Amino acid sequence: MPVRVKLRITSEHRSLLTSGYVNSGYEVDQPELLVPLPLAEELGLWGRASEEYARTPIGIGRLYVLCRRAKVQVITGDRETPPVQVCVVVSEFEREVLISDYLAGELGIAVEDFRRGIWRFRDEPLTKLRESEKPQYWVR
Secondary structure, three states: OOOEEEEEEEOOOOEEEEEEEEOOOOOOOOOEEEEEHHHHHHOOOOOOOEEEEEEEOOEEEEEEEEEEEEEEEEEOOOOEOOOEEEEEEEEOOOOOEEEOHHHHHHOOEEEEEOOOOEEEEOOOOOOOOEEOOOOOOOOO
């Protein structure tokens, strides 16, 4: 089971909760959050964006980049992280929110077991283990 955490994503228009998939293979040089197009529309983020093409597991795909347009926090039953300003990347084909390696580090996420979906915050004791959230899919 992959590691998924509950996120609060806040745009200038609204805020919502969803799960986010911690993707260690999503390697970037800034805090990025990839969101499916229906979620970008729900947050009022869809509009002018630069287009980029990226290699994905299913081939070359078009992505839309909306830098510094949202803030993200991890929400658990006992704490919330400070908000992190992110570069939102919108995908027409992805169904889940993907957390980049850089953003996972900024949010203080420490993965303990990718197979079992176990994680903790970096500043917590090694014995404070948290379970993965259920996936949330954004489709039309």
